[in-house]
Amino acid sequence: MAPAAAHHLVSTAPDPAIRRHRDRRAPLAALVAAGAAVCLAAGTGVRRGRSRPARPPPSFHPGCADDCPSATAAPPPASTPQGPPTRVRVPRIGVDSTLTVLGLDRTGVLIPPTDFDKAGWYGGGPAPGDTGPAVIAGHLDSQRGPAVFARLGELRPGDRVEVWRGGQRVSFRVTGSLRTRKDRFPTAVVYGPTPGAELRLVTCGGDFDQRRGHYRDNVVVFAVTEPAGPLLPDSAAG
Amino acid sequence: MHMLRTVPRRLLAGAGALLLSTALAAAGTPAPASAAAGADTVGYVRLAHLSPDTPEVDVYLAAPDAAKPKVFHGVGYGVVSDYLELTPGRYAVAMRQAGAPASDPPVLTTEVAVTSGEAYTVAGVGRHADLGLRVLNDDLSAPTQGRAKVRVVQASVRTPVLDVAAADGPKIADGVQFATTTEYQQVEPGNWRLRLAGAGGPSTDAEVRLAGGAVYSLLVLDAKQGGLTAELRRDAQGGTVVPAGGVDTGAGGTAGTGFGAYPLIAGGLAAAAVAVGLLLWHRRRRTTW
Numbered sequence: 095m096a097p098a099a100a101h102h103l104v105s106t107a108p109d110p111a112i113r114r115h116r117d118r119r120a121p122l123a124a125l126v127a128a129g130a131a132v133c134l135a136a137g138t139g140v141r142r143g144r145s146r147p148a149r150p151p152p153s154f155h156p157g158c159a160d161d162c163p164s165a166t167a168a169p170p171p172a173s174t175p176q177g178p179p180t181r182v183r184v185p186r187i188g189v190d191s192t193l194t195v196l197g198l199d200r201t202g203v204l205i206p207p208t209d210f211d212k213a214g215w216y217g218g219g220p221a222p223g224d225t226g227p228a229v230i231a232g233h234l235d236s237q238r239g240p241a242v243f244a245r246l247g248e249l250r251p252g253d254r255v256e257v258w259r260g261g262q263r264v265s266f267r268v269t270g271s272l273r274t275r276k277d278r279f280p281t282a283v284v285y286g287p288t289p290g291a292e293l294r295l296v297t298c299g300g301d302f303d304q305r306r307g308h309y310r311d312n313v314v315v316f317a318v319t320e321p322a323g324p325l326l327p328d329s330a331a332g
Numbered sequence: 333m334h335m336l337r338t339v340p341r342r343l344l345a346g347a348g349a350l351l352l353s354t355a356l357a358a359a360g361t362p363a364p365a366s367a368a369a370g371a372d373t374v375g376y377v378r379l380a381h382l383s384p385d386t387p388e389v390d391v392y393l394a395a396p397d398a399a400k401p402k403v404f405h406g407v408g409y410g411v412v413s414d415y416l417e418l419t420p421g422r423y424a425v426a427m428r429q430a431g432a433p434a435s436d437p438p439v440l441t442t443e444v445a446v447t448s449g450e451a452y453t454v455a456g457v458g459r460h461a462d463l464g465l466r467v468l469n470d471d472l473s474a475p476t477q478g479r480a481k482v483r484v485v486q487a488s489v490r491t492p493v494l495d496v497a498a499a500d501g502p503k504i505a506d507g508v509q510f511a512t513t514t515e516y517q518q519v520e521p522g523n524w525r526l527r528l529a530g531a532g533g534p535s536t537d538a539e540v541r542l543a544g545g546a547v548y549s550l551l552v553l554d555a556k557q558g559g560l561t562a563e564l565r566r567d568a569q570g571g572t573v574v575p576a577g578g579v580d581t582g583a584g585g586t587a588g589t590g591f592g593a594y595p596l597i598a599g600g601l602a603a604a605a606v607a608v609g610l611l612l613w614h615r616r617r618r619t620t621w
Contacts, residue, residue, distance in 0.1 A: 220569065225566070225569040226545075232581060235381060281576075301587075302584040305503055318417050331554065
């Protein structure tokens, strides 16, 4: 705090150099205005280059500061959810959508949902709650305005995502996000094997390519489930 | 008059430089980072006790800036924990005799540097006399073409040099030494009967079912009742058919004026600033003249 406060004092205190040379005021005004323009221009780079804010301090699972789940103290594992996911809810950004099932086109590319107000689950991959990276995609916008995942970029680590399978709810915790050019899509990071049940929410971002009629970037939000069973199983030595 | 000529020239030069830098900043707007490594999510760490003659231990896992470490009590031989999802950073691992107070100096310590998306097994390995803590890198990347990946974690002293091969199938490990781990091998998914055998020690068979897109470790242990035992652990699971590239999820309705508008606005602002500067300067000259 101290350095910031000191900097503030310095910048607001009347500069003796400015008061003495009053005839410099005009170029100074131009300098400030031009500087603002430079910042605006440079801001595009900053904004696009870093899509994520600083991560929160490292934390363990809630309620696990001292003694952690072991073979004796673990809650009973929840019954495994069955069937395809039917609904996704993201309270922080006001998303509550039923889910369609998405497939691939002939070139192997994921086909987005036909309904701009509905998200879809990639049915060729793991289902949310099963081990592996489940993928749910939704539109950022239609031609008229915002669509189901318009505010996906606002999600931050710690935010909750809920997915229903049948009557069962699977809860996920956001761990991070990335923005990437579609032509450099990090397939291994998004679709690669995971130790637990994880979730990726995918939408568009970046600049809109008027010629192609598509956005250039994808925004991917990463989430994990908390482990349900014991972390330390019994010894396999028998 | 000399002043009048030099000052505007200096001013114009300055304004020109500013305009140029603005134009450069606008034109040089970098393409978005590929961000493959920028997914600052979680790394995975699990703990394993792989020393046959070492009694149960308490394992402490401490984040760099956490007040209290995570404690796993009474971890015995053959226990491999589930992966913990951890924020990237350097974690300290300490091992104490089971029941020893946390204030006691640990028997063993090590450090694991957790990178986003990477997985590690921190294992107590070797005989009790020369017990060590080893950090194994677990390569959870997807096997190709819907196959499965499997490796052998050799924690048996009864058969200290071990071969593992599938009946009528591929060889998975050849002469793997006690307290070592093989690289992951790709195999076809399905049911396999594995033969575990080595010179001068007991042997055993293991029936395993390997799913496509999954990554496994075959844990080989000295069984409590004598002989060898093997347990297949699924390290990670992915899909077998992975979509190519990204997905087109937007029609541009909220895209504003589209690409190129931003540099134009910035450039326009810069030009306006120069004009205002010149205007103000001229006005000042006039009032003092």
